[in-house]
Amino acid sequence: MNKQLDQNHALYTPQEHKTFDSALMAFFEQECPQMGGRRTRQVLVQSICNMRGAFFPETSHLAPGQTTWVTVHKDARPAYGKSIDRTELTSVVLDLVLPDEARQRADGTKLRDIKIQATGRLFEQAYGHDGVLTNAEVAILLKIAPGTVGKYIREWEDQHGKLLPRRGVIHDMGPTLTHKRIIIHKLFIEQHTVQQVARETNHSFEAIERYIGTFRRVLLCRQKGMNTQQIASVIGHTVELVKEYDAYFGTSRPPNTA
Numbered sequence: 001m002n003k004q005l006d007q008n009h010a011l012y013t014p015q016e017h018k019t020f021d022s023a024l025m026a027f028f029e030q031e032c033p034q035m036g037g038r039r040t041r042q043v044l045v046q047s048i049c050n051m052r053g054a055f056f057p058e059t060s061h062l063a064p065g066q067t068t069w070v071t072v073h074k075d076a077r078p079a080y081g082k083s084i085d086r087t088e089l090t091s092v093v094l095d096l097v098l099p100d101e102a103r104q105r106a107d108g109t110k111l112r113d114i115k116i117q118a119t120g121r122l123f124e125q126a127y128g129h130d131g132v133l134t135n136a137e138v139a140i141l142l143k144i145a146p147g148t149v150g151k152y153i154r155e156w157e158d159q160h161g162k163l164l165p166r167r168g169v170i171h172d173m174g175p176t177l178t179h180k181r182i183i184i185h186k187l188f189i190e191q192h193t194v195q196q197v198a199r200e201t202n203h204s205f206e207a208i209e210r211y212i213g214t215f216r217r218v219l220l221c222r223q224k225g226m227n228t229q230q231i232a233s234v235i236g237h238t239v240e241l242v243k244e245y246d247a248y249f250g251t252s253r254p255p256n257t258a
Contacts, residue, residue, distance in 0.1 A: 020052075021046075024049075025038075055089075062093065065095060065101075066093055066095055067093070067141075068094075069126070069137070071089065071126055071134075072090075072134075072171075073088040073089060073090040074127060074131060075088070075130070090129070091129075092131040093125070094125050094141070096141060101114060116155050119152040120153075120156040120160070122138050122142075123138065123153075123164040123165055123166050124164065124165065127170070132165060132167040132170045134166065134167045134168070135166065135168075153166070162200045162202075163200070165202035169202065169203075170202065170203075183201055184212075186200065187208070214241075214245070217235045218231055218242055218246075
């Protein structure tokens with residue numbers, strides 16, 4: 001009996017190692033012997049296999065009109081000068097064309113209105129899969145100009161009363177104050193709670209509290225007669241950010257700084 005088991009083991013065990021993982025292990029062992037021992041290679045192989053699964057998901061379940069897209073992970077930490085090749089990425093599944101879009105066109109729905117809804121859908125779907133798209137990415141996907149995407153975003157947000165979770169909003173990037181303006185307006189003018197604003201703007205409590213604190217400090221410094229450069233130095237932010245908050249002061253009632 002033991003002899004038969006030994007024969008079976010010798011016959012069949014090699015077959016279970018005829019995999020991509022084993023091929024990678026053999027490659028690193030033969031071509032990169034300086035990399036380290038077997039444990040080091042196993043960790044590297046597992047990491048590569050995990051990336052392969054993330055970037056090349058199974059596509060047999062994709063419906064007509066769907067596509068995969070690689071974008072920045074929503075939890076990636078942005079930093080000044082940080083390039084994409086040093087940023088955490090993830091693969092998302094997006095609906096480029098909905099099943100009823102042909103019917104919408106047949107019924108006379110304007111192409112512009114369909115693209116506005118598609119713009120909002122792509123941003124929200126990517127975020128639902130842990131990704132954050134940029135205007136440029138949506139422009140590529142929908143074959144339109146980035147500036148047009150910006151117009152569609154504003155119209156979608158006006159229609160739905162909330163912010164789309166695009167990268168500039170989630171990672172607080174870019175020169176625009178739009179999302180800060182909306183958050184501050186909801187908090188101080190419309191008197192929404194932090195919980196409500198977090199839900200309506202796809203922001204964390206920490207990010208909203210950071211906006212509140214910065215807004216109040218800038219306003220307090222202005223009330224004390226400081227100039228832009230002095231305020232930037234005091235609050236530890238850029239001159240550009242101070243100017244952005246100044247732009248908001250001119251269009252709304254300042255909050256109570258008590």
